Amino acid sequence: MKRGFILKLQPSLYYSHTLISDIVQPGDTVIDATAGNGHDTKYLSSIVGKNGKVYSFDIQKEAINNTKKLLSENNIIDNVELHNCGHENIHRIVKDKISCAIFNLGYLPGPTTNKTIITHSKTTLPAINDCIKLLKKDGIIILVLYYGHPGGQEEKNDVINFAEKLNQKLFTVLKYQFINQINEPPILIAIQKKKDKI
C-alpha cells in the first residue's frame, strides 16, 4: 500500500492534472480554452484517447503553432481539433457535452512571446459560462489564474467573484492556493457540476 517515499504538496499546475486524471474518462470530449504551449492539450489528448476529442483554442497564432509542434512531436494529433480563435467562440464550435474545460489565464509564457497580450474577464467570463452549459454531471472546469502581470489582479478578482456566486446546490467550487509565496504563484479554481440539468 505504501509507496515508501513522500509526496510534496502539488503546485497548482500539477494539481490541475491530478483533477483531470480523477475526472476525465477515455472517450470524453474536453476543452483546452487556452492552448498556450500545448501542455494541457497534450495531457487531455492522452487521457481521452482515440475515442475522445480535445477542442483546443488560442487567439495567438504562435500558441497554435507551438501546440501543433508539441502534438506532432508526440504523434498525437488525431483526437485534437485546434482553433486559432479566442475562447469566446467555444459556444459556436463545441456542440457535444464535455467532462472538462481548462483555462490558463494570463499571458502566453515563453522567452519570445508578447506578454502584453493577456486574457481579460470580458471574454473569459462568458467563455466559462459557455463551458458550464456544456458540462456533464461531475464534469469540471479548471481555472489556473496567473495574476502577477498588469491587469492580472483585475481578472483574478472578477473570476473569483464569479465562482463564489455559483449556486452551491448545482456546483462545488474549490480554491487551491499557496498563501506564503511572495512571487504570486497561480491560484487554481475548480468548478464541479453536481447535476445534469441546470
Added chain:
Amino acid sequence: MKRGFILKLQPSLYYSHTLISDIVQPGDTVIDATAGNGHDTKYLSSIVGKNGKVYSFDIQKEAINNTKKLLSENNIIDNVELHNCGHENIHRIVKDKISCAIFNLGYLPGPTTNKTIITHSKTTLPAINDCIKLLKKDGIIILVLYYGHPGGQEEKNDVINFAEKLNQKLFTVLKYQFINQINEPPILIAIQKKKDKI
C-alpha cells in the same frame, strides 16, 4: 490506468486524509493535537502501523473517552498514547521528530457535547509552533479550521495570518477551501517543511 468512475472534489476532511496517506510512512511518529471523537487518531494509527506512534491530545475527558472507545472497537491501541490535556503540552510530552500533526480547530462535534468549549489561537498558535519545531523535512501540519461558531472567525483569521507569514524558503503553505458554500465548511491549511534544520 483508468478507474472507470469519476471522483468528486474532496471535502477538506477527506483531503486531510489524502495528504496524510501521501506523506506519513509506516514507523513514523505523528500527533493528533485535537483527538475529538478519535477519527484522525484511528486513521493515523493505521498508517504508522505497529512500529510507529501516535500522540493524541484533548483537553476534554469526553473526547479522550470517545477516542479510547473508537480505538478499542477497532483493536488499535498499542501504537497510540492518549493525553487528556490541551495541545499546549505537546512540547513537554513529544520528543521524537514527527512527520505529521493534525489540528481540527473548533469544538467537539456530537449531539451531547459542550459547544462553548472551543479552541483558541492563544493556545493553538504556540502548539502549531511547537509542532513545526518537531517536524521532519517534508513533514506536514494540517489545520482543519471550523469557524462558523462564536469565536471561530477570530481563530481562523489568526491561524491564516500566522501561516501566510511562514518563510517560503522553509515552508510550503497550501490553503484548500470551498468558496461557494453558505454554511462555512472547514478550510484546510497544510504546512509542509522544506528543510531539515530551521
